[in-house]
Every structure is written in C-alpha cells, then in structure tokens.
Amino acid sequence: MTMMRYSNDALLALTDAELFAEAQRYLPGGVSATARRNAAVGHPFYIARGDGAHVYDRDGRPYIDLCISHGASLLGHNHPAITAAVRQALDLGIVCAAETEHQIALAKRLSEIVLCAEMARFSSSGTETMMHGLRLARAATGRDKIIKFEGHFHGYSDFLNFSWAPPLDKAGSERQPIPYPESAGIPAQASQTLIVVPFNDPDALEAAFAAHGGEVAALVMEPINYDSGCIPPKPGFVQLCRQVCDRYGALLFFDEVLTAFRVGLGGAQQYLGVTPDLAVLGKAFGAGMPISALVGKREVMMHLRPAGEAEMSGTYLAHLTAVLAASAALEEYSRPGFYEQLDARCEYFFDAFRQLIERSGVKVRLQHVGPRFGLYFGLDPQMPITNYRQAAVQDRAQLLAFVRGCIERGIYFHVAAHHGFSAVHTEADLDRALEAIEGALEDISAFRT
Numbered sequence: 001m002t003m004m005r006y007s008n009d010a011l012l013a014l015t016d017a018e019l020f021a022e023a024q025r026y027l028p029g030g031v032s033a034t035a036r037r038n039a040a041v042g043h044p045f046y047i048a049r050g051d052g053a054h055v056y057d058r059d060g061r062p063y064i065d066l067c068i069s070h071g072a073s074l075l076g077h078n079h080p081a082i083t084a085a086v087r088q089a090l091d092l093g094i095v096c097a098a099e100t101e102h103q104i105a106l107a108k109r110l111s112e113i114v115l116c117a118e119m120a121r122f123s124s125s126g127t128e129t130m131m132h133g134l135r136l137a138r139a140a141t142g143r144d145k146i147i148k149f150e151g152h153f154h155g156y157s158d159f160l161n162f163s164w165a166p167p168l169d170k171a172g173s174e175r176q177p178i179p180y181p182e183s184a185g186i187p188a189q190a191s192q193t194l195i196v197v198p199f200n201d202p203d204a205l206e207a208a209f210a211a212h213g214g215e216v217a218a219l220v221m222e223p224i225n226y227d228s229g230c231i232p233p234k235p236g237f238v239q240l241c242r243q244v245c246d247r248y249g250a251l252l253f254f255d256e257v258l259t260a261f262r263v264g265l266g267g268a269q270q271y272l273g274v275t276p277d278l279a280v281l282g283k284a285f286g287a288g289m290p291i292s293a294l295v296g297k298r299e300v301m302m303h304l305r306p307a308g309e310a311e312m313s314g315t316y317l318a319h320l321t322a323v324l325a326a327s328a329a330l331e332e333y334s335r336p337g338f339y340e341q342l343d344a345r346c347e348y349f350f351d352a353f354r355q356l357i358e359r360s361g362v363k364v365r366l367q368h369v370g371p372r373f374g375l376y377f378g379l380d381p382q383m384p385i386t387n388y389r390q391a392a393v394q395d396r397a398q399l400l401a402f403v404r405g406c407i408e409r410g411i412y413f414h415v416a417a418h419h420g421f422s423a424v425h426t427e428a429d430l431d432r433a434l435e436a437i438e439g440a441l442e443d444i445s446a447f448r449t
C-alpha cells in the first residue's frame with residue numbers, strides 16, 4: 001500500500017504576508033499561540049524546518065536560531081537521539097493513555113539527577129503541570145494561599161496567571177504589588193488567594209510571610225527569573241526562601257520549566273544549592289517534544305491520587321513519544337563534558353557580546369546564566385537588573401529594531417524576554433551570530449546619533 005503524505009501545496013505557494021492573511025481567517029489573530037506572533041516582522045516568523053543550530057524560512061534561507069523554541073530545543077533541532085526515540089515510540093504503535101516500563105525508567109533517572117525528585121508524574125506542558133503542582137501543594141498542606149514573585153511566569157492557568165508582566169501603572173506599589181490578572185476571563189476570586197512580592201527583596205518576603213504565613217501553601221518561584229530577561233537571585237535570597245517556608249510550614253515550589261537541564265544536569269536547585277519540596281521541569285526536558293514533570297519529595301507527591309486525594313490524570317499524561325524523547329535527552333545531557341562545553345561556549349559568546357555592546361555605545365544591559373540571556377535596551381550596561389520593576393522600563397522599540405536587524409542578517413531572535421543558544425551551536429555559529437549582532441547594534445547606534 002502506498003502511503004499518502006499530508007501536504008498543503010496551495011499554502012506553500014503563498015508569500016509569508018499572504019499566508020498570514022489566510023491564517024487570520026481561520027486562526028484567531030492568525031496564530032496557534034499568542035506568543036508566536038513576532039512583533040519585529042508583524043506576523044509569525046514562519047519556519048519550514050530546523051536542523052541543528054539552524055531554522056529555515058519558507059524560501060529555504062537558513063538562520064542561526066537564538067530562540068531555540070523558547071528554550072525547549074537545548075539539543076538543537078532534528079537531533080538524532082531525539083528523532084530515534086520518537087521513531088521508537090512510532091514503532092510501538094503510538095500507544096497512548098497506557099503505562100509502560102518507560103515512564104518508570106524516566107522517573108527513576110530523574111530521582112538520580114534532580115535533588116528533590118524522589119517521585120515524578122509527567123504531563124504535556126509547563127502550564128498544565130504547574131496547575132497540577134499548585135493543587136498538589138494545596139492538598140498536601142491543607143492551605144489555599146500562594147506567594148509568588150512579581151515578574152515570574154508560571155504558565156497560563158487561572159490561579160497563577162498574574163503579575164508576570166504587569167503595566168507599572170496597574171501594578172501597585174513596589175513593596176506591595178497588587179495581583180494583576182494577565183488575561184481577561186480570570187475570575188476576580190482567583191486573586192484572593194495570591195500574594196505578590198517583589199523578587200530579591202528579603203524584607204518584603206519576610207513581611208508577606210509574617211502577614212499570611214500560617215495560611216500559605218507554597219512559595220512559587222522561578223529560581224532564575226528568565227521570564228523577566230535573566231534575573232538571578234541575589235546571594236542568599238533563595239536560601240532565605242527555603243528558611244521562611246520551613247519556618248511557616250509552607251512548601252518551596254520551584255518552577256524549573258526554563259532552568260531545568262540548562263544551568264546544569266541537576267537544574268537550578270543544584271546550581272543554587274537549595275532543594276525545594278516541589279518542582280516542575282519543562283522545555284529542555286523534552287528537547288522539543290511536549291513533556292513536563294512534576295517532581296518532589298515523597299511525602300508531598302504521595303498526596304496525588306491514587307496514592308492520596310489530589311487529582312492529576314488525563315489521556316495524554318506521560319505520552320510515550322515524549323517520554324522516550326525525554327529519556328534520550330537526559331542521556332545526552334548526562335554525557336561527560338556536556339555542560340563543560342556549554343559553559344565554555346557561554347564564556348566565549350557572552351564575553352564577545354559584551355565587547356560589542358561596549359564598542360557600539362548602545363545602552364543595553366546583557367545578563368545571562370548559562371546559555372540563556374536577557375537584553376535590556378535603554379538601560380545602563382553596567383547596572384545589574386535585580387527585579388521586574390527595573391526590567392520593565394527597558395526600551396522595547398529598540399529591542400524590536402535589534403531583532404529586526406538580526407533577522408535581516410540571518411539570525412533568528414524572537415521578540416521575547418529571553419533568548420539563547422543550544423548545545424549544538426558551534427563557535428563558528430556563534431561567530432556568525434556575533435557578526436549580525438554587531439551590525440544590528442551599529443544600526444541602532446547610527447539611528448540614535
């Protein structure tokens with residue numbers, strides 16, 4: 001029997017602008033996810049395929065990818081270990097909604113490499129898993145309230161989709177932010193269980209716990225706040241988070257959707273030396289396949305049904321294609337020298353990038369931890385950004401101009417808070433990227449003068 005291959009030849013013939021016009025007839029806003037619109041090009045950056053450090057546009061032009069699937073493709077695109085794992089799942093018949101030995105093996109491997117991961121359960125996206133993690137934290141503590149930091153993003157579920165990018169005139173005072181709903185349709189009651197605190201402010205954190213501590217189920221945080229660019233915790237701050245949680249009987253809940261496997265095999269908890277009670281791993285975990293893990297200490301995780309009373313189930317939980325991909329990704333990340341090479345590339349790239357910024361005279365602050373970085377245009381290159389309020393006053397028009405300049409020169413950036421490269425970007429790829437970055441900065445510099 002000959003197999004028909006699915007094709008969309010009529011759409012292939014359209015220009016990007018025509019394709020976007022067609023998209024707007026059938027997809028709200030012309031996109032499948034809000035964040036896919038790239039404001040620098042006025043529509044999504046349409047990608048025909050990816051390979052290694054490159055994505056290719058619909059005309060076959062290659063771009064060095066500095067978005068890498070918003071951080072998911074840490075092994076680059078089309079990595080042979082990941083495609084082989086997916087093929088293995090296809091050969092098994094795309095078995096779905098069933099248990100196999102592969103989920104057990106993946107959970108066991110995580111327990112060996114991620115400090116808090118005594119047990120695990122897998123679902124498809126960071127949003128979904130954070131939603132379940134929050135319910136679990138509430139079930140395990142018998143409390144409802146949540147403390148989160150301003151500028152930290154934890155996906156789109158109703159209880160958590162607050163105050164990750166609030167307009168400053170609606171965000172309340174700097175020391176006591178007002179929970180700002182990031183979408184229409186979130187019930188007002190959802191904010192009543194939420195306390196928003198500025199990041200890296202020990203006094204504000206202590207004050208929030210002093211006021212609400214006995215009712216707080218969890219302190220939820222990005223241990224490195226990539227969703228405001230790249231804001232690391234100040235020395236001792238995460239340790240303080242651990243201490244106040246212990247003092248008030250609340251759970252410390254790390255959202256490691258972005259940090260997992262990026263800042264080291266054991267993620268941010270290993271990097272920072274603080275073990276949370278619960279964590280969610282995502283993005284690089286599946287190396288491009290949709291999977292996320294809720295991991296945590298046994299006494300917390302055992303509250304999940306059927307062991308306990310907190311519900312977490314679904315047809316697509318722990319889908320085999322993604323489970324096998326994640327297992328293959330962990331094997332790659334575990335290879336000797338993997339992080340040493342990544343660190344060496346970071347040093348090479350970010351040293352050169354800083355020199356370019358200095359030479360260009362453009363006011364832009366660069367911050368990175370590992371291969372993911374934030375750029376803050378219009379802000380003093382020497383002045384560290386330590387919280388959302390500082391990040392929020394950056395010059396977005398300059399970021400747009402920069403992204404446009406890079407795309408024109410064959411480097412793909414998304415207009416997003418954070419950017420980054422993968423483990424398969426070579427020094428030559430990074431050199432090419434630096435050349436384009438230099439050109440884009442020169443354009444901005446010329447425009448200013």
Ligand SMILES: Cc1ncc(COP(=O)(O)O)c(C=O)c1O
Pocket residue numbers: 070124125126127128130153154155156222227255256257258282283292
């Ligand atoms: C820190 C963090 N948490 C949660 C999410 C949501 O994950 P997903 O996009 O897989 O739903 C993201 C996604 O960008 C994230 O950066």
